[in-house]
Amino acid sequence: MHILQNEHLIIESKNSGAELTRIFCKKQNKEILWSGDSKYWGRQSPILFPIVGKLKDNTTIIEDCTYTMGQHGFARDLDFELIQVDNNSVSYRLVSSETTHSLYPYDFELLIKYTLIDSEVRIDWNVVNKDSKEMYFSIGAHPAFNIDNSLSDYYLEFKSRDNISQITLNGPYSDKDFVLEKLNTLLLNPDLFANDALIYTNIDEITIKNNKDESFVNVNFTDFPLVGIWTPYYKDSNSTAPFLCIEPWYGLADSVDSDGQYKNKKYINTLDPSECFSVSYSISVG
Template sequence: MIKLENEFLLVEMKEAGAELTRIFHKDTGIEYLWNADSKYWGRHSPVLFPTVGKLVDDTYFVDGASYHLGQHGFARDRDFKVVEQTENSVRFELDADEESLSIYPYKFKLSIIYTMDENSVAVSYEVENTDNKRIYFSIGAHPAFHLPLTEDTTFEDYYLDFGTEENLETLCLEGPYRNGEIKKIVDKPSRYLSLNYDLFKNDALIFEALKQKEITIKSDKTSHFVKVTFKEFPFVGIWTAKPGTPFVCIEPWYGIADGAGKSVELRDKAGIEHLEPEAVFASEYKITVG
């Protein structure tokens, strides 16, 4: 277990999946990150790479050859190396190897960097193309936050604050795949969305191209909050599991699940990113707690 600590926070992560596993605020005494209780969901904050969401039949093609990946790719199940650590940051790396090339035929270096600053944790992604050809990939985050944050509140006491009025329309899912439909969550542009389990009866809410690209979990019954800022990410998913689950996820994504139908060439997959040889993709999101 790797630890970072400052005046405000104690943050932990592990080499397995380069996964963030704890955000504890010393002043509030709150554990903000989900504890990975497998009764509900056995992860804290997995890294999604090189795909986000579900592939049709767990299959995709590269130049006509078929490859197979489970939901959200393989990085979350691989061991990363810690290559640099300072008082306030740690850098994890994962390189392509024979195992990864058998399911994802591209050479790459994936770096995950965690940096603390007061009551915030910035999570940075870097993907380097170490191949001699263009590579295609998606990458995304899946942090889960305890909800309720205090014992005297309930899940339904909380709402999402989008920072400005947004057209809250979700890309609809049919099972794990997009069905091509878009559904309004609320009838008119709104800054706020009250949380309830019925919102997630068809799995995650998926928003594209939000204006403000920030979401804060708030309640009128407590001053405590979690804010996720994702200025460059084109998609964000909001998810919890079955009714009664004591967490909610805010998931910034570069990529999205397949549409229902047939498996596709990776280069044609919705939301896919690409990199030329020696090029580096970089982006970050930030979690702020209080």
């Protein structure tokens, strides 16, 4: 476990999955990040790579070969190498290996960096194509934030671009797109998650707020193509787990009519040999 702190926050991360495992706000004396209680969901902020969401039948075809991958890919289940740590930041690296080649054929390097800046955690991703051919990939975030008391006490504020769409799910697979005129705020309640995650395009920022006080958690992911919002839903009690995930994505689950070809996945990303994909998002607490 690797710990960074300043006068505002304490954050912790680990080599396994290069996962962020704690955000503690000193001013509020409050745990911001979900604890990972397996009664509800045993993860806290997994990195989704090289797929986001689920493949049809958990398989995909890459260069005429069929590969099997579970939901959200394999990076979250592998040990990363710690490559740098100082007072304000920590960096991890995952390099392709025999293990990854059995699931995904490309040679790659995945770098994850957490930087503590005042009341903000900045998360940087770098995906490097180490192969001799064009590489396809998806990557996404999945941080979960604590919800105290009832979900209905909370609401979301959005900052967005033009032409927002909502993408519906059919089971675990993406289905139809619906254009929204605007999306400024969303009052939360369990029924919203009865059909799994809410997925939107062209959102730059989401702030979780509640009606009880002025505290907030802001997730800024400017220019990301997609964001998912999720919490487990329990039909029998019409309730949800005590956390909410805000998930910036560069990728999407297979569509219901997927042809199984990895390169044809919606929102897939490409890298030429030796090229690097670099992007960041941030979590701030107030």
